[in-house]
Amino acid sequence: MKIDILTLFPDMFAPLYQSIIGRATSSGIAEINTVDIRKYTLDKHGKCDDVPYGGGAGMVMTPQPIVDCVNAVDPESKARRIYMSPKGKMLSVPLAKELAKEDNLLILCGHYEGVDQRALDICGFEEISIGDYVLTGGELAAMVTVDALLRFVPGVLGSEESAFDESFSDNMLEYPQYTRPFEFMGREVPDVLISGHHAKIDEWRREQAKALTEARRPDLMKK
Ligand code: ADE
Numbered sequence: 113m114k115i116d117i118l119t120l121f122p123d124m125f126a127p128l129y130q131s132i133i134g135r136a137t138s139s140g141i142a143e144i145n146t147v148d149i150r151k152y153t154l155d156k157h158g159k160c161d162d163v164p165y166g167g168g169a170g171m172v173m174t175p176q177p178i179v180d181c182v183n184a185v186d187p188e189s190k191a192r193r194i195y196m197s198p199k200g201k202m203l204s205v206p207l208a209k210e211l212a213k214e215d216n217l218l219i220l221c222g223h224y225e226g227v228d229q230r231a232l233d234i235c236g237f238e239e240i241s242i243g244d245y246v247l248t249g250g251e252l253a254a255m256v257t258v259d260a261l262l263r264f265v266p267g268v269l270g271s272e273e274s275a276f277d278e279s280f281s282d283n284m285l286e287y288p289q290y291t292r293p294f295e296f297m298g299r300e301v302p303d304v305l306i307s308g309h310h311a312k313i314d315e316w317r318r319e320q321a322k323a324l325t326e327a328r329r330p331d332l333m334k335k
Contacts, residue, residue: 113214113265114143116185117254118178119221120160122146124251133259136268144258147185153177161224170225178231182218191216193237195227196250196257200239203257205280207240211257212264219257221250283335285328287320 117125125146129137136142153160154176161171182193192214201207211217220227220237232239242253262268279286290301304316325332 113141113212113217113262114191115145115217115219115258116191117144117146117219117221117258118149118181118185119146119251119254120149120173120223121221121249121251122148125255127255128258132268133262136262136265139267141265141267142262145185147181149173149177149181152181152184154180164225168225172225173222173227173231175228175231175234178220178227179234182220182235186216186218189236191218193218193220193235194257195220195222195232195237195239196242196253197222197226197239198241198244198246200241203240203242203260208257208260209264211261219250219254221254223249280332283325283332284321285325285332287317287324 119125125144128134128144133142133144137144150158150160153174155174159174160177161173164170164172185191186193192211194211194217196219220235231237240253240257242256247253290305294301294306302316304312307313322333
């Protein structure tokens with residue numbers, strides 16, 4: 113899978129080169145390229161934004177550098193093109209799984225008050241949001257999206273990092289986890305987990321997940 117991330121702040125993407133996602137890129141399962149939109153501006157001062165027509169606060173990213181950058185990175189329109197935006201479709205496990213099946217993704221990160229609508233229309237971007245709040249830019253949202261989707265690309269997670277028995281699989285939050293030591297600051301691990309009785313452990317985990325989901329996310333139970 114190839115992911116191109118178009119941004120004015122390529123230095124923000126260091127987290128993608130660490131840990132599990134870093135391992136996926138260095139092993140070749142995924143290729144992530146950050147592309148500096150500013151390199152494509154025709155403005156002699158390197159400007160990529162301007163005041164909004166109609167007035168209002170902030171600056172809007174101009175269409176020319178974005179469209180030229182997209183055409184340079186994806187000349188044959190092979191990529192599914194995503195613009196990170198609070199106006200977009202909400203990221204979810206089903207959407208992350210759907211994105212994980214693509215061979216090519218192109219992700220545009222906006223800044224300031226957004227992006228000139230014509231750039232989005234001309235390039236055919238779909239919009240994705242990571243939550244009902246506004247970030248200062250799309251970079252963190254792009255990293256969240258890439259992390260969430262790459263977990264569903266075969267080979268990215270090792271067998272010990274399963275994407276199945278976790279929160280949101282089956283519309284349930286995950287049961288509590290424990291590791292060594294057995295006793296810590298006077299608190300012991302629930303006895304059932306050291307019983308060696310797998311059916312009982314599974315049942316206990318199901319009950320815990322159900323109680324947690326009912327208490328914290330009754331909306332998920334309804335699904
Ligand atoms: N850019 C700014 N806020 C955002 C959000 N909530 N989701 C995706 N992109 C964004």
